[in-house]
Each structure stands twice: as C-alpha cells, then as structure tokens.
Amino acid sequence: MSGNVDFNLLNFQSYEDYLNSFIKKEEYRYLSSMQPIRKLVKLGYRCTAKVYEEHEFYQLRKQLHDHISPKVLSSVLYGSYFKGTDAALQALVDREEANLLQKLSTIIFLQVRQRSGFDICGYIDYEKSLRDFTLKLPDRTNWRAVFEGRAKLRPKPSDLSFFDWHRSILCYNDTYNYETVRGSNTLMFKHKADHKLIPVTDKPNPHSDNVNRLMIPSEIYGYIILYDHTLR
Incomplete structure (x- = not known):
C-alpha cells in the first residue's frame, strides 16, 4: 500500500460524514441545506486537499481496513x-x-x-x-x-x-x-x-x-x- 494513503478516512463511517468534515457551521447557516454545501465540497471549492469521489472513498477505506486488520497475525508479537x-x-x-x-x-x-x-x-x-x-x-x-x-x-x-x-x-x-x-x-x-x-x-x-x-x-x-x- 502506498505510504501517502490518508488513514484519516478510517474515522468516517459514511461518505456523508466524510464530506461533512470539510463543512463549517457558518456555511450551513447561510445555505441552510447540506446538499448544496456537499456539492461545493466535491467540486473542490471548500478546500485545497483532494476530495474523494464516493466510490474512491469506500474503496480506499476497505483497502485500509484490510491492511490494518490482517487475517493472520505477524509471527512475532x-x-x-x-x-x-x-x-x-x-x-x-x-x-x-x-x-x-x-x-x-x-x-x-x-x-x-x-x-x-x-x-x-x-x-x-x-x-x-x-x-x-x-x-x-x-x-x-x-x-x-x-x-x-x-x-x-x-x-x-x-x-x-x-x-x-x-x-x-x-x-x-x-x-x-x-x-x-x-x-x-x-x-x-x-x-x-x-x-x-x-x-x-x-x-x-x-x-x-x-x-x-x-x-x-x-x-x-x-x-x-x-x-x-x-x-x-
């Protein structure tokens, strides 16, 4: 697995939770609906970091889980x-x-x-x-x-x-x-x-x-x- 994979993805249970992490309370007050705010996040207007598409989010999250939870333990504890x-x-x-x-x-x-x-x-x-x-x-x-x-x-x-x-x-x-x-x-x-x-x-x-x-x-x-x- 690449060393630059974002392990922070494991902190989110759903794609909506992931998108919400980029949103500030002030933005919700102005737009009053999460749907248009999430669209802005996906388009990259909210931050300079890469925002994953939904399929990328779940695919990377699964890879991370498989990587950190191997079915067989290392031979040395x-x-x-x-x-x-x-x-x-x-x-x-x-x-x-x-x-x-x-x-x-x-x-x-x-x-x-x-x-x-x-x-x-x-x-x-x-x-x-x-x-x-x-x-x-x-x-x-x-x-x-x-x-x-x-x-x-x-x-x-x-x-x-x-x-x-x-x-x-x-x-x-x-x-x-x-x-x-x-x-x-x-x-x-x-x-x-x-x-x-x-x-x-x-x-x-x-x-x-x-x-x-x-x-x-x-x-x-x-x-x-x-x-x-x-x-x-």
Whole structure:
C-alpha cells in the first residue's frame, strides 16, 4: 500500500460524514441545506486537499481496513520481547494478541511525571497504538522498546485523550476503533464496531457492564488502569 494513503478516512463511517468534515457551521447557516454545501465540497471549492469521489472513498477505506486488520497475525508479537517483572507491562503482554485479533479492545489510562515535576496523562487505544507501530506511522509508540525496557510508554496529544497539567493542554481524538463522547461531567468512548459505550470511571454508570476496569500497580509507572471491552 502506498505510504501517502490518508488513514484519516478510517474515522468516517459514511461518505456523508466524510464530506461533512470539510463543512463549517457558518456555511450551513447561510445555505441552510447540506446538499448544496456537499456539492461545493466535491467540486473542490471548500478546500485545497483532494476530495474523494464516493466510490474512491469506500474503496480506499476497505483497502485500509484490510491492511490494518490482517487475517493472520505477524509471527512475532512485541510482547514476546518482554523479559521483565513489571505487572502492568505483563498485563499488556497478556492482552496484545486478543487486541490485534479484535476479540478484545483495551484502553490504557496512564499518568506520567515529567522532569518539570508536572504530570501528563491520557487514554490510549492499545490496538491502534500497536498497529501504528507495525505500520511505521508518524508519532508511533515503539512497543518493542517499551516491552524490552528501553523506552517508557507515554500518553501523546494524538491519543484518545491527553492532558498536560503544566501547560493546561487538553486534547480529544477519535480513532478507527473509538469515538470520543464528552459530557459535562463524564467522558466515555463509543466503540465503532459494536457501538457500545465505554465509561472510564470507577463510579457506577448505566454502561458499566460494557467494560472491565482494572488498576494495576507498576514498578515503572506507579500504576496503570486498563479498560477491557470484549467485542461481540
């Protein structure tokens, strides 16, 4: 597959959603109908980037899904390089294959102290992070180095959610597995395959049955929290 393929296409469930991503609210106020606005987008008046035709969108999206979800796993799992004793990393090793086979979907919560003394924290889509490393995508986590102990796992602004306590930077991102659902006092993630809501809280929630929350002490990270969602 070409290295310049737009992986952002995986964030859209339909061609209409894809076209809508180019549209600003102000344009809808003036024209009051999505149909003429979408036509302008397709004609290229809305942006300088290439806008795919409908058949191109679905064809490329299928190719991307086939590429990132191979039917046969690589013969080497990155967890096979783990030789340490850290319970948190062992838990990730135990979940790697099930995540890559998409039988299980794990969200990692991690809080890391920086040299400045301030923390960064975030929610990581484990399966996506593993795939990004395999595909050598930009801003990837080197999972082999993490399991070998040569690098530390860190939340990034490109993860599902990220917060920098020192600079007060807060980021939310959808992935091809999850859609971020934010409320006034709650944060949840909706899995795009089965549309189940995953609450990331230790408080009772109507959707708590969709996830198993596990806090694991760690020699390296202090602790991590895993949110395991079994795919049906």
